[in-house]
Amino acid sequence: MAPHLEFEALALASGPVVGIDEVGRGALAGPVAVGAVLISALDAIPKGLDDSKELSASQREALVQPILDWCDASAVGMASAEEIDDWGLRTALAVAANRALSKLGTTPCSALIDGNLNLLQPSGAMNFSTTPLPELPFIFLPSLNVVKGDHTCASIAAASVIAKVVRDALMVEIGEQDSRFGWDRNKGYGAPEHLEALKQFGPTPMHRRSWALPSMTA
Numbered sequence: 278m279a280p281h282l283e284f285e286a287l288a289l290a291s292g293p294v295v296g297i298d299e300v301g302r303g304a305l306a307g308p309v310a311v312g313a314v315l316i317s318a319l320d321a322i323p324k325g326l327d328d329s330k331e332l333s334a335s336q337r338e339a340l341v342q343p344i345l346d347w348c349d350a351s352a353v354g355m356a357s358a359e360e361i362d363d364w365g366l367r368t369a370l371a372v373a374a375n376r377a378l379s380k381l382g383t384t385p386c387s388a389l390i391d392g393n394l395n396l397l398q399p400s401g402a403m404n405f406s407t408t409p410l411p412e413l414p415f416i417f418l419p420s421l422n423v424v425k426g427d428h429t430c431a432s433i434a435a436a437s438v439i440a441k442v443v444r445d446a447l448m449v450e451i452g453e454q455d456s457r458f459g460w461d462r463n464k465g466y467g468a469p470e471h472l473e474a475l476k477q478f479g480p481t482p483m484h485r486r487s488w489a490l491p492s493m494t495a
Contacts, residue, residue: 280326280434282319284389284423291419292386293317293349295378296432297396299370300329300440305475306458306484307448307465308355309370311396312440313377314432315350315385323347326434328427329441337438337445344435351435352380353443362487363408367400375413387419391426391433451483 288294295315302309323343325336332340345351354376356369364372374396378385390396397415426433445464452460457478459470465483472491479493480486 278429280322280328280427280429280431282322282431284421284426284430285316285432286319288387288389288421289317289319293383294387294389294432295381295385296389296391296426296430296434296436297374297377298329298391298427298433298437298440299373299396300437300444301465302366302370303467304465304485305467305471305488305490306358306460306481307451308357308444309361309366309373310353310355310440310444310447311370311373311377312436312438312443313352313354313374313381314344314348314435314439315381315383316348316432320347322431323435326431326438328434329437330427332438334445337442340435340438341442344439348432348435350381350383351439352377353440354378354380355444355447358483358485360408361485364410365400367394368410370394370396371399371413371416372411375411375415378415378418385418387421388415389426389430389433390420390422391430391437393422393424395420395422455481455483 354373356373361369448464
């Protein structure tokens with residue numbers, strides 16, 4: 278099913294609505310990124326919009342400008358590998374989501390969130406070993422979780438594309454500075470070349486060290 282505006286049509290009765298989706302959750306290195314796309318009207322959806330995972334890199338990049346023209350505002354918030362290690366992934370996602378909404382310039386009245394977790398709210402288990410938790414101003418924003426929302430909900434799909442393009446560009450840039458792990462190609466995920474490099478060189482500050490990473494070879 279192609280993304281549609283049925284969820285947005287209901288939410289817009291209360292005012293501007295923001296679609297939210299994350300990328301990078303399963304990567305071994307690099308940040309998590311949360312995209313936010315705010316709309317206030319039911320304008321025609323950008324042609325070709327879909328879940329970012331269903332699109333090629335060139336298709337995603339070609340959609341960025343149509344998405345920016347379509348929505349009222351968009352933003353991407355991130356949480357670093359160090360922050361993921363300090364707070365845990367669930368809370369780091371909440372920090373990234375709140376950072377994204379804080380950058381929109383307009384306060385939404387509600388949120389549509391991909392999946393079955395409220396990305397705006399942290400989990401109960403947090404480790405404050407080095408980094409204090411920042412303010413989370415949107416923790417109580419009215420929201421609706423939409424399972425497979427990146428397939429069915431236009432604002433969520435747009436958020437997934439924006440977040441994926443921004444995070445991928447960052448991983449390419451980081452990969453140019455350290456080519457050993459192939460981040461320009463695998464974007465920090467556990468591809469064979471990445472796993473082999475971890476065994477050979479060990480983790481870097483870009484890696485999520487609290488995760489079960491492959492050990493260095495003797």
